[in-house]
Amino acid sequence: MHSSAIDFLMLSAPQLLRGLQQTVVIAASAIVVSTLGGLLFGVLRSLNIPFVSGVLRLYLELVRAVPLLVWLFVFFFGLPIALGLDLSSISCAILVFSLWGITEVGEVARGAIQSLPRGQQEAGLAIGLSRQQLYRYILLPQALRRLIPPTMNVYTRLIKTTSLSVLIGVTEVIKSGQQIIERTHESLLIYSALFVLYFLLCFPLSMMARQLELRWSHG
Amino acid sequence: MTLYPMIWRMELSVDFDGLFILQHWQEFALAVWVTFKIGLVAIAGATGVGLLNAIILRYANKPLRLLIHGYIEVARNTPLLIQLFVIYFGLPEFGIRLSGEVSAWIAMIFLGGAYLTEIFRSGLQAVAESQLESARALGLSRWQQLRYVLIPQAWSISLPALFASYIFLLKETTVVSAVAVPEILYATTNYIALYYKTYEMLALMTLLYVAIFVPLSLALHRLEKRVQHAQFGY
Numbered sequence: 001m002h003s004s005a006i007d008f009l010m011l012s013a014p015q016l017l018r019g020l021q022q023t024v025v026i027a028a029s030a031i032v033v034s035t036l037g038g039l040l041f042g043v044l045r046s047l048n049i050p051f052v053s054g055v056l057r058l059y060l061e062l063v064r065a066v067p068l069l070v071w072l073f074v075f076f077f078g079l080p081i082a083l084g085l086d087l088s089s090i091s092c093a094i095l096v097f098s099l100w101g102i103t104e105v106g107e108v109a110r111g112a113i114q115s116l117p118r119g120q121q122e123a124g125l126a127i128g129l130s131r132q133q134l135y136r137y138i139l140l141p142q143a144l145r146r147l148i149p150p151t152m153n154v155y156t157r158l159i160k161t162t163s164l165s166v167l168i169g170v171t172e173v174i175k176s177g178q179q180i181i182e183r184t185h186e187s188l189l190i191y192s193a194l195f196v197l198y199f200l201l202c203f204p205l206s207m208m209a210r211q212l213e214l215r216w217s218h219g
Numbered sequence: 220m221t222l223y224p225m226i227w228r229m230e231l232s233v234d235f236d237g238l239f240i241l242q243h244w245q246e247f248a249l250a251v252w253v254t255f256k257i258g259l260v261a262i263a264g265a266t267g268v269g270l271l272n273a274i275i276l277r278y279a280n281k282p283l284r285l286l287i288h289g290y291i292e293v294a295r296n297t298p299l300l301i302q303l304f305v306i307y308f309g310l311p312e313f314g315i316r317l318s319g320e321v322s323a324w325i326a327m328i329f330l331g332g333a334y335l336t337e338i339f340r341s342g343l344q345a346v347a348e349s350q351l352e353s354a355r356a357l358g359l360s361r362w363q364q365l366r367y368v369l370i371p372q373a374w375s376i377s378l379p380a381l382f383a384s385y386i387f388l389l390k391e392t393t394v395v396s397a398v399a400v401p402e403i404l405y406a407t408t409n410y411i412a413l414y415y416k417t418y419e420m421l422a423l424m425t426l427l428y429v430a431i432f433v434p435l436s437l438a439l440h441r442l443e444k445r446v447q448h449a450q451f452g453y
C-alpha cells in the first residue's frame with residue numbers, strides 16, 4: 001500500500017508540477033506588483049498630501065470592504081460586461097491579487113515609515129535635505145528593517161491566496177490535482193500532497209520572517 | 220467549477236433587473252443567515268481552541284507545547300481551501316463522510332484556532348508580572364489566578380486583535396462556497412448559473428458584503444481607539 005502510494009504520487013508529479021508552474025506565475029507576478037506598488041502606496045500615504053491621501057484611503061477601504069474571493073468573482077464576471085474586457089482567468093487572478101497585495105504591503109510600508117522616531121525626519125530636514133533625499137537616505141533605509149519581515153508574511157498570505165484562483169477556472173496546481181482525481185479517484189492522496197506542497201512553499205518564508213524579526217528587533 | 224467560463228460567454232443581459240432581486244429576497248436572506256451561522260460557529264470554536272491552547276502553552280510540558288506550535292505552523296501555512304478539500308473530499312476514504320457545512324466548521328475552526336492561539340498567548344504574556352505575584356500572594360489557586368486575574372486582563376488586551384481575527388474569519392466564510400455550502404457567495408454564483416442575472420447578482424452580493432463588513436470595520440477602528448485611550452489612562 002505504502003509503496004503504491006509513493007508510486008502513484010511519482011506518476012502524478014509531472015502533472016502537478018505543470019499546475020504548480022501556473023501557481024508560481026500567479027504568486028510571483030502578484031508579489032512583484034504588490035511590492036513595487038505597495039512601497040509607492042506606503043510612501044505616498046506617509047506624505048499626507050491632502051487629495052492623494054484621500055484617494056488612497058478610499059482605495060484601501062474599498063479593497064478591504066469585501067472579502068477577496070468576492071472581488072475575484074466580481075472582476076471575473078463583471079469586467080467583461082462592464083468594460084467589454086475579455087481577461088483570461090489567470091490575468092484576472094493576478095490583477096485582483098495584486099490590487100489586494102498593494103494595499104497589504106502598502107499598509108506595512110506606511111506603518112514602518114511612520115513608526116520611525118520623528119526626530120529622524122526633523123533632523124534630516126534641518127540639515128537641508130530635500131523630501132526626496134530625506135526618503136532616499138534617511139527614512140527608507142531605516143524603514144526597510146521594520147518592513148521586510150511583515151512583508152514576507154504578506155507574501156505567504158499571497159501564496160496561500162493563489163489557491164482561490166482555481167475557483168474561477170485557472171489551471172493551477174489544485175486544478176491539476178482535481179484532474180488527476182477525476183481520473184484516479186485518489187482524492188485523499190492528492191489533496192494531502194497539495195497540503196504538503198503549500199506548506200513547503202509557505203513555511204520557510206514565515207520562518208525566515210520570524211528569524212529576521214527577532215534578529216532586527218534588537219538592532 | 221468548470222461551469223464558470225461558460226456562463227461568462229452566455230451572459231447577454233445588460234439592463235438591470237431589480238425586480239428579480241426582490242422576488243428572491245428570501246433565498247438571499249437565507250444565504251446571509253448561513254454566512255453568519257458558519258462564521259459564528261467558527262468564531263466560537265476557534266476562540267475555545269485558541270484559549271485552551273494558550274493556557275496549555277503556558278503551563279504544559281515541552282512535548283505538548285511543541286505539538287501546539289506544530290499545529291499553529293501547519294494551520295497558518297496552508298490555504299483554507301486545501302484544508303477544506305482534505306476534510307471534505309479526503310476523509311471519506313477513511314469512512315468519515317461529513318456534510319459541506321460540518322467540513323466548513325471544522326476547517327475554519329482549525330484555521331482560526333491557530334490564529335487565536337497566538338493572540339491569546341501574547342495577551343497572557345502581556346499581563347503584568349506583578350498581577351500574577353499579587354494573585355499568588357493572596358493565595359489564589361492556579362485556576363483562580365487564571366479565572367479572575369489572567370484571563371480577564373488578557374482578554375481586554377487582546378480585544379482589538381481578537382476582533383480583527385473575527386472579521387477575518389467571517390470573510391473566510393466565502394471560501395466554503397467551494398464545497399457547496401449555500402452561503403452568500405455560493406448563492407450568487409448559483410443564481411448566475413441558473414438565471415444569467417450576472418449584473419444583478421454581482422451587485423447584490425457586493426452590497427450584502429459591504430453592508431456586513433463596513434460597519435464591522437468601523438467598529439474595529441473605534442475599539443482600537445478606545446483601547447489606546449484605556450492604555451494612556453493607565
